[in-house]
Amino acid sequence: MTGKKSMSIADAFWTWVDSPDTPMQVASLMIFRPAEPAVEFARRLVAAWSAYPATSRPFNYLTHPRPVPLPGTREVITDVDIDYHLRHSALHSPGGQRELGVLVSRLHSAPLDPRRPLWEMHVIEGLEDNRIAVYLKAHHSLFDGVAGIRLLAETFTTAPTAEFPPPPWARELPKRSPRRTVGRSLGQRVIDAVKVPRALSTFALGAVRRNDPLVGPFQAPPSALNAAIGPQRRISTAVLDLGEIRALARSSATTVNDIVLALCSTALRRYLADLGELPDVPLTAMCPVSVRAAGDDDGNAVSLILADLATNEQDPLERLAAISASTTAGKNHLQSLDAGVLSDYAILAGAPWLAKQIVPGASAVRPMFNLVISNVPGPRTALYAGDARMEEFYPMSLLSKNEALNITILSYDGKLNFGFTACRDVLPHVQDVAVYTVEALDELAEAIGEGALT
Amino acid sequence: MTGKKSMSIADAFWTWVDSPDTPMQVASLMIFRPAEPAVEFARRLVAAWSAYPATSRPFNYLTHPRPVPLPGTREVITDVDIDYHLRHSALHSPGGQRELGVLVSRLHSAPLDPRRPLWEMHVIEGLEDNRIAVYLKAHHSLFDGVAGIRLLAETFTTAPTAEFPPPPWARELPKRSPRRTVGRSLGQRVIDAVKVPRALSTFALGAVRRNDPLVGPFQAPPSALNAAIGPQRRISTAVLDLGEIRALARSSATTVNDIVLALCSTALRRYLADLGELPDVPLTAMCPVSVRAAGDDDGNAVSLILADLATNEQDPLERLAAISASTTAGKNHLQSLDAGVLSDYAILAGAPWLAKQIVPGASAVRPMFNLVISNVPGPRTALYAGDARMEEFYPMSLLSKNEALNITILSYDGKLNFGFTACRDVLPHVQDVAVYTVEALDELAEAIGEGALT
Numbered sequence: 001m002t003g004k005k006s007m008s009i010a011d012a013f014w015t016w017v018d019s020p021d022t023p024m025q026v027a028s029l030m031i032f033r034p035a036e037p038a039v040e041f042a043r044r045l046v047a048a049w050s051a052y053p054a055t056s057r058p059f060n061y062l063t064h065p066r067p068v069p070l071p072g073t074r075e076v077i078t079d080v081d082i083d084y085h086l087r088h089s090a091l092h093s094p095g096g097q098r099e100l101g102v103l104v105s106r107l108h109s110a111p112l113d114p115r116r117p118l119w120e121m122h123v124i125e126g127l128e129d130n131r132i133a134v135y136l137k138a139h140h141s142l143f144d145g146v147a148g149i150r151l152l153a154e155t156f157t158t159a160p161t162a163e164f165p166p167p168p169w170a171r172e173l174p175k176r177s178p179r180r181t182v183g184r185s186l187g188q189r190v191i192d193a194v195k196v197p198r199a200l201s202t203f204a205l206g207a208v209r210r211n212d213p214l215v216g217p218f219q220a221p222p223s224a225l226n227a228a229i230g231p232q233r234r235i236s237t238a239v240l241d242l243g244e245i246r247a248l249a250r251s252s253a254t255t256v257n258d259i260v261l262a263l264c265s266t267a268l269r270r271y272l273a274d275l276g277e278l279p280d281v282p283l284t285a286m287c288p289v290s291v292r293a294a295g296d297d298d299g300n301a302v303s304l305i306l307a308d309l310a311t312n313e314q315d316p317l318e319r320l321a322a323i324s325a326s327t328t329a330g331k332n333h334l335q336s337l338d339a340g341v342l343s344d345y346a347i348l349a350g351a352p353w354l355a356k357q358i359v360p361g362a363s364a365v366r367p368m369f370n371l372v373i374s375n376v377p378g379p380r381t382a383l384y385a386g387d388a389r390m391e392e393f394y395p396m397s398l399l400s401k402n403e404a405l406n407i408t409i410l411s412y413d414g415k416l417n418f419g420f421t422a423c424r425d426v427l428p429h430v431q432d433v434a435v436y437t438v439e440a441l442d443e444l445a446e447a448i449g450e451g452a453l454t
Numbered sequence: 455m456t457g458k459k460s461m462s463i464a465d466a467f468w469t470w471v472d473s474p475d476t477p478m479q480v481a482s483l484m485i486f487r488p489a490e491p492a493v494e495f496a497r498r499l500v501a502a503w504s505a506y507p508a509t510s511r512p513f514n515y516l517t518h519p520r521p522v523p524l525p526g527t528r529e530v531i532t533d534v535d536i537d538y539h540l541r542h543s544a545l546h547s548p549g550g551q552r553e554l555g556v557l558v559s560r561l562h563s564a565p566l567d568p569r570r571p572l573w574e575m576h577v578i579e580g581l582e583d584n585r586i587a588v589y590l591k592a593h594h595s596l597f598d599g600v601a602g603i604r605l606l607a608e609t610f611t612t613a614p615t616a617e618f619p620p621p622p623w624a625r626e627l628p629k630r631s632p633r634r635t636v637g638r639s640l641g642q643r644v645i646d647a648v649k650v651p652r653a654l655s656t657f658a659l660g661a662v663r664r665n666d667p668l669v670g671p672f673q674a675p676p677s678a679l680n681a682a683i684g685p686q687r688r689i690s691t692a693v694l695d696l697g698e699i700r701a702l703a704r705s706s707a708t709t710v711n712d713i714v715l716a717l718c719s720t721a722l723r724r725y726l727a728d729l730g731e732l733p734d735v736p737l738t739a740m741c742p743v744s745v746r747a748a749g750d751d752d753g754n755a756v757s758l759i760l761a762d763l764a765t766n767e768q769d770p771l772e773r774l775a776a777i778s779a780s781t782t783a784g785k786n787h788l789q790s791l792d793a794g795v796l797s798d799y800a801i802l803a804g805a806p807w808l809a810k811q812i813v814p815g816a817s818a819v820r821p822m823f824n825l826v827i828s829n830v831p832g833p834r835t836a837l838y839a840g841d842a843r844m845e846e847f848y849p850m851s852l853l854s855k856n857e858a859l860n861i862t863i864l865s866y867d868g869k870l871n872f873g874f875t876a877c878r879d880v881l882p883h884v885q886d887v888a889v890y891t892v893e894a895l896d897e898l899a900e901a902i903g904e905g906a907l908t
Contacts, residue, residue, distance in 0.1 A: 039547045084686065084878070087560070092544035092579050093493045106541070110564055115684050125546050126580075230569050232538065424538070 004064070004073040007141065012071035014141035015063065017400060021231050023111050025118075026145060027137040027396040028152055028410075029104055029237075029419070031127070034388035038132045041388060042125040045132075045164055046088045052170035054080035054117065058142035059169035061117055065141075080117055080169070091126035100127060101235055101431075104135060108396055108421070109233045112139055121167070131391070136168070140398060145288070145376045149395070149410060156383035156390060164386045213322075214329035215306040217368040221281035224272060224426070226367045226402045232424035236434040237394050240416045240441055252317075252448050254324040257375050259444070260416065261285065261327065262320040264373050264407050265309040266440035267433050272311070274432070283309040283370040287327070289334060305330030306369055316440075316447040371405045372397070378412040395419040405430065458518070458527040461595065466525035468595035469517065471854060475685050477565050479572075480599060481591040481850040482606055482864075483558055483691075483873070485581070488842035492586045495842060496579040499586075499618055500542045506624035508534035508571065512596035513623035515571055519595075534571055534623070545580035554581060555689055555885075558589060562850055562875070563687045566593055575621070585845070590622070594852060599742070599830045603849070603864060610837035610844060618840045667776075668783035669760040671822040675735035678726060678880070680821045680856045686878035690888040691848050694870045694895055706771075706902050708778040711829050713898070714870065715739065715781065716774040718827050718861050719763040720894035721887050726765070728886070737763040737824040741781070743788060759784030760823055770894075770901040825859045826851070832866040849873040859884065 007015070014024040034041035054060045060080055065072035089107075091099040103124065112118045118139030125132050138148065155168040220226075245259045252259070265283070272278040285307045307330065310322035376395060383390040395408040396419045404426035410417045418437060422430035461469070468478040488495035508514045514534055519526035543561075545553040557578065566572045572593035579586050592602065609622040674680075699713045706713070719737070726732040739761045761784065764776035830849060837844040849862040850873045858880035864871045872891060876884035 042546065081879075088546045088556075090544040090546035090580055092496065092542045102542075113685060126544055231567060425535075 004075045006073055007063075007071045009071055011141045012065070014139065015065035015072050016068040018065070018139075018141075019401075020111070021229055022398070022400055023231065024140040024398050025108070025112055025137050026140050026148065026398055027104075027108055027135060028148065029235075029392075029394040029396060030134045030136075030152070030390050031131055031392040032134065032385055032388040032390050033129070033131045034386070036387075038127065038130045039125050041386075042088065042123050042132045045134075045385065046086065046123050048164040049086055049121075049123075049167040050082055052082070052167050053078075054082060054085070054169035056169050056171045058138075059085075059117055059119055061142065063114070063118055063139070063141060065114075077117070082169075084116065085120055085169075086167075087120060087122045089122050089124045091124060093126070095126040095128045097237075100124070100133060101237070104133075104396070105233055105235045105424070107135055107137065108235055109231060109424070111231070112137070118142055119169075121169075132388075134385070137396075145374060145395060145397070145408065149376055149378050152393075153379045153383065156385055158379075158381055158383060160384045160387040160389070162386070212329065213308065213325040214333055215284050215308050215326050217306065218366050219281075219306075219308075220284040220367045220370045221279035222366060223279050223283060223370050224275055224277040225268075225283070225370050225405050227404055227423075227426045228402060229399055229404050229423035230425050233399070234422045234424045234427065234430050235396055236420040236422070236431045237392075238418040238420070238434040238438050239392065240418070240438065242411055242414050242416050244441070244445070245416060248445060248448050252320060252324075254320060255327070257287070258320060258324040258327055260375055260409055261287075261307055261309065261323045261373060262316065262444060263437050263440040265311050265319055265323060266316060266443060267436035268309065268371075269311040270436045270440075271429075271433050278311065280312060282313070282322075283311045285309050285371055285373040286369040287330075288372070288374045289331075303334060305334060307373070309370070316444050320444070320448075367402060371403055371407065372400075374406070374408040376408060376410050378410040378417075380411075380413065382413045393417055397421045399423055405433070407433075458529045460527055461517075461525045463525055465595045466519070468593065469519035469526050470522040472519070472593075472595075473855075474565070475683055476852070476854050477685065478594040478852050479562070479566055479591050480594050480602065480852055481558075481562055481589060482602060483689075483846075483848040483850060484588045484590075484606070484844050485585055485846040486588065486839055486842040486844050487583070487585045488840070490841075492581065492584045493579050495840075496542065496577050496586045499588075499839065500540065500577050502618040503540055503575075503577075503621040504536055506536070506621050507532075508536060508539070508623035510623055510625045512592075513539075513571055513573055515596065517568070517572055517593070517595060519568075531571070536623075538570065539574055539623075540621075541574060541576045543576050543578045545578060547580070549580040549582045551691075554578070554587060555691070558587075558850070559687055559689045559878070561589055561591065562689055563685060563878070565685070566591070572596055573623075575623075586842075588839070591850075599828060599849060599851070599862065603830055603832050606847075607833045607837065610839055612833075612835055612837060614838045614841040614843070616840070666783065667762065667779040668787055669738050669762050669780050671760065672820050673735075673760075673762075674738040674821045674824045675733035676820060677733050677737060677824050678729055678731040679722075679737070679824050679859050681858055681877075681880045682856060683853055683858050683877035684879050687853070688876045688878045688881065688884050689850055690874040690876070690885045691846075692872040692874070692888040692892050693846065694872070694892065696865055696868050696870050698895070698899070699870060702899060702902050706774060706778075708774060709781070711741070712774060712778040712781055714829055714863055715741075715761055715763065715777045715827060716770065716898060717891050717894040719765055719773055719777060720770060720897060721890035722763065722825075723765045724890045724894075725883075725887050732765065734766060736767075736776075737765045739763050739825055739827040740823040741784075742826070742828045743785075757788060759788060761827070763824070770898050774898070774902075821856060825857055825861065826854075828860070828862040830862060830864050832864040832871075834865075834867065836867045847871055851875045853877055859887070861887075 018024045060076050062075040062077050063072060091103055107122060120137045122135040124135060127133055151168050155165055155171060157165055245256055249256050249259050268283060269278060287305050287307050289303045289305055305327060308322055308326035310319040313319040313322060378393060393410055393412040394417045395410040397406040397408040399406055399421060404423040406421040408419045420430050420434050472478045514530050516529045516531050517526060545557055561576060574591045576589040577586065578589060581587055605622050609619055609625060611619055699710055703710050703713050722737060723732060741759050741761050743757045743759055759781060762776055762780035764773040767773040767776060832847060847864055847866040848871045849864045851860040851862045853860055853875060858877040860875040862873045874884050874888050
């Protein structure tokens with residue numbers, strides 16, 4: 001693969017909706033605890049990884065976007081300036097969670113340089129308790145969340161090693177999946193698209209038949225989460241025990257994802273009530289769903305469901321029940337679609353949203369949904385960089401026009417790691433949402449416990 | 455002063471030529487040595503300065519640019535988010551000159567957020583030998599180099615103090631100079647402009663009458679310094695003793711500025727020869743000249759001369775003589791102009807350059823000059839932040855299209871502090887230019903010493 005190559009529609013989508021206020025960049029933040037002094041570990045890691053040129057896709061892609069609806073092109077380059085992309089940084093004293101949050105918020109706000117491959121890797125020393133952080137940022141057009149996590153899971157090792165593994169930009173590449181290798185031309189995509197309108201009309205009807213738990217676009221109320229946003233981000237994080245959430249899902253005959261949505265719902269309900277801005281109509285969340293074939297880690301392959309967050313329900317069990325009914329309806333609807341059209345379907349189902357992202361002035365209309373809540377499955381067991389165990393693994397996501405908050409959750413080694421990505425100006429106190437999410441677990445556990453007793 | 459107010463042409467100029475590849479931001483880097491542990495000093499300084507809202511111009515200006523030739527407007531705002539603009543940062547270990555250079559290069563490459571007042575202040579800990587750095591970045595439309603330095607000189611104190619002084623964004627403002635208070639309407643500016651063409655034609659004739667030491671625009675040769683540039687910067691610094699340079703100027707019957715230009719010339723000659731790209735025709739430098747009235751520290755008030763750098767001369771004394779002849783001719787020419795038109799004159803004399811900055815594709819023509827070398831007078835005695843003495847005080851400047859290097863020199867407390875601002879891609883080894891500049895002083899001192907003996 002050399003020369004310029006056209007991007008898939010699903011990848012190009014992220015170049016179309018990119019803007020100075022809504023840079024389409026996603027990231028992972030990983031915390032490692034080395035055995036040796038952390039400063040020495042960071043120095044060795046940067047030295048080891050600096051030695052590798054960027055030879056693996058998508059880290060050697062130069063992106064040439066084109067205006068919607070034209071997919072841009074990608075060019076494989078051989079002279080990636082690793083000293084630019086791999087950055088050694090430090091927290092100021094005392095190097096606690098607060099200082100890490102401030103630095104990561106700044107890094108996540110900084111735009112990527114469009115003249116270079118659209119990624120940066122930061123090795124951050126100065127974290128208290130002899131730990132270091134690794135922050136990898138990339139443009140969403142390079143890979144979706146599942147592919148990015150898979151890529152990092154393949155970079156690190158599942159047991160301690162004497163030497164550092166090669167960095168993600170110099171991995172041995174897994175084989176492409178048949179779907180991607182064969183590829184689908186734009187023509188085929190258009191043919192697939194004719195299968196979609198029937199599904200789309202079912203979807204849109206959700207806005208009319210309000211007794212159906214299937215949530216449609218534009219059922220979302222206007223809310224404080226849907227104000228105009230600027231380019232600066234605030235990042236907050238939280239960690240919950242996956243075993244505890246799994247047990248709650250079992251007790252309540254729901255899913256881990258439903259419990260996660262219920263916790264987010266409780267936190268948002270409380271945050272908006274603090275502001276005196278809780279809408280009467282329930283918030284809705286867009287939940288991306290991976291439609292990726294096994295072994296395929298290239299580019300974007302995501303569909304979506306819309307979930308009723310039931311933020312109008314006072315009772316936590318009623319809230320959970322309403323959420324569960326809507327996600328079940330959404331998944332059933334998705335399964336009724338032809339597998340081949342799922343990704344295109346997401347684009348088409350998102351067409352009004354896409355239009356709103358791109359057309360100036362379209363932001364005043366009712367939101368298609370209130371926020372994105374994305375639950376990404378991650379590695380089940382611990383990962384290592386050399387002899388240092390990865391203790392925490394947070395996802396950080398992007399914001400779109402009039403969507404001031406994104407919640408992305410990554411499962412890793414028995415924990416759920418929450419990354420809250422917010423517009424600095426609209427949600428200056430996003431840290432409260434993180435705290436409320438943790439506290440929501442106690443409330444829900446108590447309610448489910450009581451419910452189980454009665 | 456409230457509401458929106460039109461910018462002066464001289465200030466608006468910097469908004470017109472701003473682009474993603476050429477952000478028009480300038481900066482100062484100051485190194486302090488506190489008595490207490492540097493980490494504690496940094497913490498106290500950030501805490502003290504965080505408490506001050508931004509009440510002083512231009513730190514409370516929101517800039518609304520308009521397309522050339524319309525001057526944009528400025529709005530005074532009262533809710534500047536100091537926690538955004540004042541940033542506590544750290545160097546990674548070992549915190550030497552190299553690590554400081556890397557961090558400052560990154561900070562200087564990062565674009566300012568156009569939705570906020572166009573400045574950032576960074577307090578940087580982790581510098582070796584118990585020192586801290588303070589880096590202030592601002593858009594050039596807020597103030598020129600002289601005004602920025604004056605503003606910092608007024609912020610800090612000339613003797614150690616128990617408490618920190620108020621930050622620059624909360625200073626008591628000096629009175630406006632009569633020139634600025636009275637103001638000049640756009641109409642008056644146009645009237646002034648009719649005096650300029652005669653001077654301009656004299657200036658342009660320099661390109662024809664090559665025996666006249668007055669250097670005109672477009673005498674500059676194409677060079678490796680005039681390649682297309684990207685947005686990433688590399689910063690390098692050097693310090694020389696002002697007393698030694700003053701003595702050399704006396705011995706050679708030239709000026710400090712001539713010696714500085716000769717040192718830069720020697721360094722550039724050697725750097726370009728290293729690359730095998732030394733042009734036969736001498737490089738020329740644009741040297742800004744302040745036309746600021748005493749007590750006026752607002753906005754931009756700068757004219758210019760062009761200097762022959764005589765990089766084609768092998769002999770250092772011949773080089774110095776040619777440089778001196780051209781700067782003398784340039785200054786005589788400037789003095790022949792009406793004082794009131796000097797600033798407008800700079801704009802008009804720069805018109806072809808301005809056109810080149812703004813018109814796409816105009817970059818292929820011969821450069822108007824090869825680089826900017828700006829010698830800014832700074833404080834003569836040491837400054838203090840609380841009890842910490844400022845040991846070094848470096849200027850960092852901006853690059854324009856097809857100008858990959860800027861050299862700005864600031865005199866401070868008996869030293870000349872050189873800031874080399876380069877395009878990362880075009881001049882990856884700008885550090886060599888800094889080293890060569892220091893070594894050039896020995897060569898020139900030896901040559902002048904020998905010359906004085908003969």
